[in-house]
Amino acid sequence: MESLTNRKQVVSDKPMTFLEKLYLPAIWGGMFITLKHIFKKNHTIKYPEEQRVFAPVYRGMHVLKRDEEGRENCTACGLCAVACPAEAITMVAEERKKGEEHLYREEKYAASYEINMLRCIFCGLCEEACPKEAVFLTDRIVPTEFDRNDFIYDKSVLVEPIDDPIDITKRQNTGKRGVI
Numbered sequence: 540m541e542s543l544t545n546r547k548q549v550v551s552d553k554p555m556t557f558l559e560k561l562y563l564p565a566i567w568g569g570m571f572i573t574l575k576h577i578f579k580k581n582h583t584i585k586y587p588e589e590q591r592v593f594a595p596v597y598r599g600m601h602v603l604k605r606d607e608e609g610r611e612n613c614t615a616c617g618l619c620a621v622a623c624p625a626e627a628i629t630m631v632a633e634e635r636k637k638g639e640e641h642l643y644r645e646e647k648y649a650a651s652y653e654i655n656m657l658r659c660i661f662c663g664l665c666e667e668a669c670p671k672e673a674v675f676l677t678d679r680i681v682p683t684e685f686d687r688n689d690f691i692y693d694k695s696v697l698v699e700p701i702d703d704p705i706d707i708t709k710r711q712n713t714g715k716r717g718v719i
Contacts, residue, residue: 593678597678598661598662598663599661599676599678599679599680600656600680601654601675601677601697602676602698603652603674603694604672604699604704605699606644609641610641610644611643611644611648612672612673613630613669613671613674614644614645614647614673615630615632615647616647617630617632618669619664619665619666619674620665622665623665624660624662625659627655627659627660628652628653628654628665629653629655630649630652631649631650631651632647633647633648633650635648651693652693654691655690656681656691656692661676675707676710677705677707679705
């Protein structure tokens with residue numbers, strides 16, 4: 540019978556020598572590799588004490604931005620949810636009521652806005668799709684949790700505080716806009 544690739548390899552059944560039967564050369568070879576790695580530089584960092592330097596274009600935790608007057612930019616248009624390839628963003632839109640002009644810029648706002656951080660792939664398509672520049676990825680690391688439900692971030696976690704705005708200009712100037 541002829542093989543399809545016309546490649547064959549002859550295997551020899553050569554008997555082992557006395558040293559090979561003792562497996563000492565193999566053990567010495569393994570010990571040499573172990574000793575060689577002991578004296579190499581350790582690349583592990585001690586995370587809470589030491590922090591790695593990230594590139595300026597690093598995409599971390601999301602933030603829902605506010606305007607200069609402290610109103611939410613998000614108008615619940617849903618373009619970020621449609622652009623998300625992982626389907627990690629869900630929202631519920633509502634109409635702005637009388638007296639809420641100081642909270643929301645437009646007549647429609649996101650009453651509920653959730654991002655499932657376990658599904659998110661941090662691609663940045665949500666911030667590119669947003670016409671109101673409401674959602675951005677920051678340079679903050681997503682904190683670790685023990686419960687899966689703690690990774691579903693709602694507006695209480697995502698909306699930036701009024702008194703402490705989050706600076707996203709460094710990442711935006713080097714990444715999305717193409718200016719280096």
